[in-house]
Each structure stands twice: as C-alpha cells, then as structure tokens.
Amino acid sequence: MTDGDRTLLEGIxxxxxxxxPARHDVIAEGEPPRFINVVVDGWGCRYKQLPNGSRxxxxxxxxxxxxxANAYILREMDHSIGAITNMTIAEVHPEEFMxxxxxxxxxxxxxxxxxxxxMAIQREWxxxxxxxxxxxxxxxLLCEIFFRLKVIGRCAGNACEFPLTQIDLADATGLTSVHVNRMLQDLRRENMIELSGKALTILDMPALMEEAMFNPNYLHLDSGDARRVREN
Structure with a gap:
C-alpha cells in the first residue's frame, strides 16, 4: 500500500x-454486527460455545x-469474538468502510x-x-503464533508474548487441559520451547517445525519474512 493508503487506515x-476487558466478548453470537472491528492491541479469538459450556x-x-470484515452484512453473528487479554478495538462504520x-x-x-x-489458517486448524x-x-500452534507475531514486530529475538492459558490451548486444539500440560512438558524436556510467565521462547525452531510438520506457506508471507523467522 502507499503512504496515503496507510494514512487513511490509521485515521479511520x-x-x-x-x-x-480480558475474558469479555467483543461481540457475542446472536448479536447484530454494527461495526467492522479491528484489533489495535491485545489478543482475541473467534469461538463457538455449546449449551453445555464446551467451547x-x-x-x-x-x-x-x-x-x-464482511460481518456487518449479516443480521446476527453466527459465532462470538472474545478478548483473551485486555484489547483495544477500532470500530469502523460500514459506510466508512465501503x-x-x-x-x-x-x-x-x-x-x-x-x-x-x-481462511487458510482456518483450513490448517x-x-x-x-x-x-x-x-x-x-x-x-506455537509455530504459527510465533511466525505471525514475528512478522508484525511483536517478538524479541526468539521470544514472544504468550498470554494463552492451558485451557485456551485446549479449546484451540480440541484437547483437555491435562493433555495440553503433558505435551508442553514434553516439548520443554526436549529443549524445543521454554514457557515462563506470559512469554514463549522457541529454543529450537527447526526441531519444533519438524515436530509439527509446519510449513508457513499457508500464512502467505513474503519468502524473505518466512526465512528470517526460521533463521532468527
């Protein structure tokens, strides 16, 4: 995009x-979408929840x-968008967006x-x-998060913020939190990752990518971006 395009986006x-606030909905399933929501800061997620509470x-x-971006054409949301951390959301009116x-x-x-x-990320999940x-x-999932954060400048070396709980990871991967804990312990013991507080450090990216059968092509990054993430 041109500098003018970026200025327009920033202004809107x-x-x-x-x-x-963290753990609150940006918009819940069944609510009418009135804005196009853009994440300015913080982490969120799309999710579905069953009547029994399973998410x-x-x-x-x-x-x-x-x-x-196109949800405003619908009468109601068919899924929820929730905040994992405190979030700042930009609300863009559909008229401005058009x-x-x-x-x-x-x-x-x-x-x-x-x-x-x-859509490509959804297919990979x-x-x-x-x-x-x-x-x-x-x-x-750890590889994907690191690649996405690295490209937008949210990593420091081989470390990045990581506010997800084991329950979040379970909800994302279809596992129990107990099973998630065991898998994380395995990856730690084999010196692939380190989790401390709310930070993730990738100790051996090639090994983690091989373990995951991870190919970043579905993220459609510039080839130079992908190579730098692997090397750094």
Whole structure:
C-alpha cells in the first residue's frame, strides 16, 4: 500500500475505539454486527460455545487483524469474538468502510489478502484437529503464533508474548487441559520451547517445525519474512 493508503487506515482506526476487558466478548453470537472491528492491541479469538459450556476456539486474533470484515452484512453473528487479554478495538462504520474500499484498490486488495489468509489458517486448524497428533497440534500452534507475531514486530529475538492459558490451548486444539500440560512438558524436556510467565521462547525452531510438520506457506508471507523467522 502507499503512504496515503496507510494514512487513511490509521485515521479511520483512530476515530472510534473502545476497550474490551480480558475474558469479555467483543461481540457475542446472536448479536447484530454494527461495526467492522479491528484489533489495535491485545489478543482475541473467534469461538463457538455449546449449551453445555464446551467451547471451541476457531482462530486467534492478533494486533492488526480485522474481525470479519464482511460481518456487518449479516443480521446476527453466527459465532462470538472474545478478548483473551485486555484489547483495544477500532470500530469502523460500514459506510466508512465501503468508502475506503471504493476509494482505494490497494486497500481492497489488502483486505482480500487478509481474508484469504484467515481462511487458510482456518483450513490448517481443521487439518490439525483431524490429522495431527496432540503433540503435533500444540507444536504447530506455537509455530504459527510465533511466525505471525514475528512478522508484525511483536517478538524479541526468539521470544514472544504468550498470554494463552492451558485451557485456551485446549479449546484451540480440541484437547483437555491435562493433555495440553503433558505435551508442553514434553516439548520443554526436549529443549524445543521454554514457557515462563506470559512469554514463549522457541529454543529450537527447526526441531519444533519438524515436530509439527509446519510449513508457513499457508500464512502467505513474503519468502524473505518466512526465512528470517526460521533463521532468527
């Protein structure tokens, strides 16, 4: 995008923002979507919850992500968007959004790219649930999170923020929290990762990627970006 495109996006993102406390919904299933929500800061997720309280996390939302850019055309949400940490959300009116899209082909292309990447991530999560072992699921999710954070400048060397609990990881991978704990302990013992507080350190990225059968091509990063994440 051009500098002008970026200025337009930043201006719209700053017009109307709201804070969402950790573990609260940005918007709940069944509610009418009135805005296009963009994550300015914090971590969130898309999720579905059954009447018995069981929850399946559908995807993670990180700073810069758009929460369902086209949801405003629906009468009600068919899933919920929740805050994992305290979040700052930019609320963009549909009229502003349409004017932005119609006025800039570059922004339109960027939004299409973003939606395609979100769909690709969803396909990869479905593949993990159906075909990867418990250990592979955890390893794959850790790789994905690190790659996504590294590209947006949210890592320090081989470490990144990691506010997810074992219950969050269980909800994302279709495992129990006890099983998640065992898999994390295995990866720690084999010196692939280190978890301390709310930080994740990747000690051996090639080994973790091999364990997960992780190929970052579904994230559609620039090849140079992907190579730097592997090497650093």
């Amino acid at each position: 993102a700053q017009r109307r923002t709201r804070r969402v 399946q996390m559908l995807s993670l939302l990180l700073p810069g992500d758009t929460c369902d 004017a932005l899209v119609q006025g800039s082909p570059n922004i339109t292309k960027a939004l299409w790219w973003n939606e395609m990447v979100m 479905t593949l993990s649930l159906g075909q990867r072992s418990a250990r592979e699921r955890i390893a794959h």
